Amino acid sequence: MVSDKHLNPASDNFEARPHFYIGQHDSGRSETLSDGHYSQVLNSGFNFVTTPITNPHFHQRVIDLYKSHVQRRGQWGISGTQKGNPSTPLPVVPTLTDKDTSYFPSHYVGNMVAYASPWIDLCSNDALISSISRQVLNLEVAYANFCGARGIIVPGPRDDAPRGVLQYARAIQEAFQVATRANLIIHMPMYREPGLEEKSKTLSAELIEQDGQKSGAGKEIELFSAWDSWHTIRSVCNYSVRLFVAVRIPRRLPELDLQERWFAEPLHYLTIDSSAFQTNRAGHPSLSKYHQECINRYMRLKNVPWFILSDVGPDMQALNDMPDPMAVEFPSLAEANQALKENRKPYMPPVNPYVGYMRYLERQQPPFSAMETATLASFQDWLQSPLQPLSDNLESATYEMFEGDPVKYDQYELAIEEAMKEWRELKKPTSSAPPGAPPCEDLVVVVAGAGRGPLMTRAIRAAEHTNTPVQLWALEKNQNAYVYLLRKNKEDWGNRVKVIKTDMRGWEGPRPRDYPDTITKVDILVTELLGSFGDNELSPECLDGIQRHIARPHGISIPHSYTAHLSPIATPRLFADIGTRVANDPNAFETPWVVRLFALDFVCQKGVPGKGRFQQAWEFVHPVEHTQADDGYDFAADRHHGARLLAASGVGSMATATGMNEHNTRHCHLTFVCRNQGVIHGLAGYFESTLYASQVPGREKDLVEISILPDQIDKKSKDMVSWFPIFFPLKQPLYFPRDTELEVSMWRQTDDTKVWYEWVVEAFAWVGPNARIKVGASEMHSSRKVACMM
Incomplete structure (x- = not known):
């Protein structure tokens, strides 16, 4: 996760109001x-x-100047209706x-x-x-x-x-x-x-x-x-x-x-x-x-x-x-x-x-609501460069900000509880004992990317609420956070958790406490790798490297799925702000910024069938049922063990790429309807996630969800402040007339070492019942130079 999670608003004064x-x-x-x-x-x-x-004295002086000049023009033979000599000097207003x-x-x-x-x-x-x-x-x-x-x-x-x-x-x-x-x-x-x-x-x-x-x-x-x-x-x-x-x-x-x-x-x-x-x-x-x-x-x-x-x-x-x-x-x-x-x-x-x-x-x-506190207001329209969680080790203060949102963790805890209840209801097998050994009722629960442990705390609480015996694993690559987890395990978790310092993509798998020489599978994998656009913090790539340990077919990933959504917006303040940064950052207009969008205008119409204001760009579902890794080559695990990159079948879409991450590329083409004329300065990106979907027949629509979509957040995760939207800017504002359709194309690209986005917007105006013309387009933008490293 990145710096788009913020302080708990509970400490702010909710009764404060704006001053006139x-x-x-x-x-x-x-x-x-x-x-x-x-x-x-x-x-x-x-x-x-x-x-x-x-004052009026100056006003009169200006009028007199005009009249005297017109009078002189008449004396020179230049009437007010004649063009006259274009070189005739105009009067200069005195100081x-x-x-x-x-x-x-x-x-x-x-x-x-x-x-x-x-x-x-x-x-x-x-x-x-x-x-x-x-x-x-x-x-x-x-x-x-x-x-x-x-x-x-x-x-x-x-x-x-x-x-x-x-x-x-x-x-x-x-x-x-x-x-x-x-x-x-x-x-x-x-x-x-x-x-x-x-x-x-x-x-x-x-x-x-x-x-x-x-x-x-x-x-x-x-x-x-x-x-x-x-x-x-x-x-x-x-x-x-x-x-x-x-x-x-x-x-x-x-x-x-x-x-x-x-x-x-x-x-x-x-x-x-x-x-x-x-x-x-x-x-x-x-x-x-x-x-x-x-x-x-x-x-x-x-x-x-x-x-x-x-x-x-x-x-x-x-x-x-x-x-x-x-x-x-x-x-x-x-x-x-x-x-x-x-x-x-x-x-x-x-x-x-x-x-x-x-x-x-x-x-x-x-009065100010929980989403309008002084702390959150300070983040209005403030550009933040997304962190790269795979290459950056976060500081404790950053983790502390992540942990300040109870709504997110309440939803995660609810998802884990539902998964544990249904596991027992559906009589699923557990993975805490290897094949041939006596069965064990312990669920193997792994929190990957544990940070300072808030998800593990919620997993322990969910197990206690459901009376579920568990074996717990916490994986964290940040050596500094690893020290914190060891201390927390002793002081808060009663040494119930096996803390491992490792990149989740290179982890060999769980070894049961009763069979330390045997590697088994994971029953419930819990991660919080989601970014403002769902996949922009490389959740798909990280889960590709660890989901091979999930027990098939009954193992569960929390989150189960997540979708990215887009909407064209007008935000003059952000465009001006980014423009001031170009001198020091030539990639400023091709950087997807994390920002609490506030002073913006959603230029497109609501309620248009099939062409709403917020449209889904793509989706990721976990665990992936079939990848190239299942065919005998595990790219993520091999690379993180330091092995030489072997040639694979095909070279992928990018030069020098093996194509091992090709299944995580995406493309969308969306059409938005604009009734009034306007201008757009970029694209607002949001995400929704289904943390857990019921597996009981007949209850498939019972979902535990989180969302940052403006029209869904209050329904699915009210007052959640863990994520701000992402903003894909345009180098030049795109003006469009009334009755225009904006067509947005976006690509999620990879070359097996990094992931980036490319985006372009086109404007088409209707000139007849069945005819439209192209009235404008942005250039192709690419964040490849500031890509997220795998």
Whole structure:
């Protein structure tokens, strides 16, 4: 097993809830708040405020610059409707002066979020306006970066016309070169709900369309068009780790598919306008239950988004009417004495009603569950390189993390108990005595890869619960863990266990205590070699080397079988993270990563017959009924005894390979249906395992199972945290239109010395009832350079 098993969550505080960090935004604010006004906003319950970077003076200066240039063009004989000379220079926006801004470095600048001017129009079809807008944005972000702003919110494009969005994206890419330290946060609507955009006019609306911007009333709303625009912006910016998104929550929430799409993005802020609130029967602001469910979902992210309440007060007039904050904090002696007599504080500023309601929602959130503890939350979307259990000796602390999940071991114990009960019920023979010797009722139970012994402890407990006499063997190749097992055998197991230091594949077999010169068979073989993808820790190869000792036909392997499953996913955070690793790890995009996938979007549909969201790739069943080892050549045992590798019949699929591991190769071709347009960044891998299947006729469907499939884990092994999923990344994101089928091909490959995976994804769009075209494909990926060594 690998580092995808983690601490017991029982020690965490389950009653903890996410904390709300609430900011205030006033769309009509044109100047940075003074110290006094800023304090008054905080006193009303907010944690931070937004601030414009420039003021109306600068805005007017930009308009005057545009008009003067147009006037000069007219004097030069170039009308607005003529192309004119393309070499005519465009105006340069002069640098900022102290008259253009009231935003300056201060001790509280870190609690202010800089907000770029909403009148900037980077998408304009007018080359003059788009050029001026780009210059203005660069001036503003450069100055905010100088002042110490940690984040700068830039209003997103007002519509989703591809040409304008691409201009916008290119301008944002350039702004990153100017703001060398600050993060840029693009303010986008969840979808183009009317009235959800910025309220101020753009330069184009002011200077060209004097009657205001064109209305979108009556047009059909494309739900995913705003997300499409965001995807274009972040793709042009190459998934910069300094690029985030602030999502405007609409009054009417869209379908869950779109909410989940934004959930997977690098969310920094959730903006809620006053119009999204309703008034309850008591006259207080409130949000619908759907909004509450959406907020509760988003607040489960490790990096929880912050809230910005827009246009909910206090406005400048209200701020001016509030008492002097200095007088509030430092009342006169008379005021303090009077307040003391009345058993009250001198002055309690009223909490903003919208903030008060958000604090109420904060308290009403469901507490963290066993799967949402602080320990597990720290692993959200955190990439881990899978260990190689055959070539690495694990440390005691790693074993301790493995052992922290009671659910897994409860299921294993249940499986062993059921196997022992049915062994007696079916009157199976035992293997504790060699042929010709008097029969013995002892079951031979072997735990292979015993680690620090948790499975052996459960096997002993199962034997006690079922009153089953047993002979116990523990095999472990890690010489350090072997020492621990010897001590545990003396102190906890009463020397009932025969501890052997060996690689299970080279073990000669059990020697009964009454017949030490005779090798017999194994009745129940117990292993926990499963990885996040079932077979990625070489469980098939390890069991090939030891299953020859299982008594046939009645011997049992626990686990009995395991299946690997795949699903295409969008996970921008992981793609950006892997992209930062490529400089030091050129194989980063061809490494199957172990990761607790959380901020992701399952792009394909649920419930499509035969083409579900999670599909089985392949299966392994143990013990294998027939392998080449049964024909007189035991590759695993021979190699681990140091014998020379002999030529076998055939050479296998790989050059220099004997083909002895060919039966463990696999291939799958899966088709997933996607209703909405989207992008995928890789494949999520999961596994399920049947630890024990009843062998009593008529009870074959009685199974003891474990699963990490998202739609099955609660049914089969609720709250099990032993394994995180595996992630097979794509080197380049694969975008696809609506009504697309994604075809995934994957291979499990081997050359008798190592095992690796190869994967490719293709996208096909339907263009008619019986016709489809290929619209995209990834390249072939291979983990051969980081293969798991046999």
